[in-house]
Amino acid sequence: MKKVLGCIRRACQDFELIQPGDHIALGLSGGKDSMLLLHALRLYRYFSPVPFTFTAIHLRIGFDTDESPVLRFAQENGIELHVVNTDIANIVFDIRKEKNPCALCAKMRRG
Numbered sequence: 001m002k003k004v005l006g007c008i009r010r011a012c013q014d015f016e017l018i019q020p021g022d023h024i025a026l027g028l029s030g031g032k033d034s035m036l037l038l039h040a041l042r043l044y045r046y047f048s049p050v051p052f053t054f055t056a057i058h059l060r061i062g063f064d065t066d067e068s069p070v071l072r073f074a075q076e077n078g079i080e081l082h083v084v085n086t087d088i089a090n091i092v093f094d095i096r097k098e099k100n101p102c103a104l105c106a107k108m109r110r111g
Contacts, residue, residue, distance in 0.1 A: 001039075001043070004036065005040055005043060005044055008041070008044050009044065009048075012044075012048070012050070018048070018052050019052075020050050020051055021051065021052070022050075022052045023052070023054065024041070024053070024054035024055070026041065026054055027057055027059075028056040028058045028070060028074075028081070029059075030058065030065075030067060030069070038056055038079065039077075041054055042077055042079060054079075054080075055080045055081070055082060056080065056081045056082070057081075057082050057084060058082070058084070059083075059084050060084065060085045060086060061089050062086065062087060062088055063089050067083075071083075
């Protein structure tokens with residue numbers, strides 16, 4: 001974790017990624033990358049020379065997945081988390097009946 005925090009600190013300094021008072025929206029899928037970034041930003045906020053806040057945003061895309069670990073982690077760590085229900089799975093599979101749904105699904109998540 002020390003290495004990750006060092007990389008975040010260096011990137012923030014070198015590229016002025018965070019300005020005083022910024023509110024960062026963090027897309028939280030629940031995968032290891034987004035969970036690590038969430039944890040790292042939570043820790044970085046304590047020693048950052050620039051004050052900032054952040055909110056995690058989790059999209060429910062319509063698949064039957066267990067999101068309880070994500071919700072529990074956010075709650076236990078006092079992290080603001082917005083969960084947004086979407087119709088992505090319904091559109092991709094039921095309406096459009098995509099044979100190769102990955103590209104459309106990714107595009108809709110980013111939208």
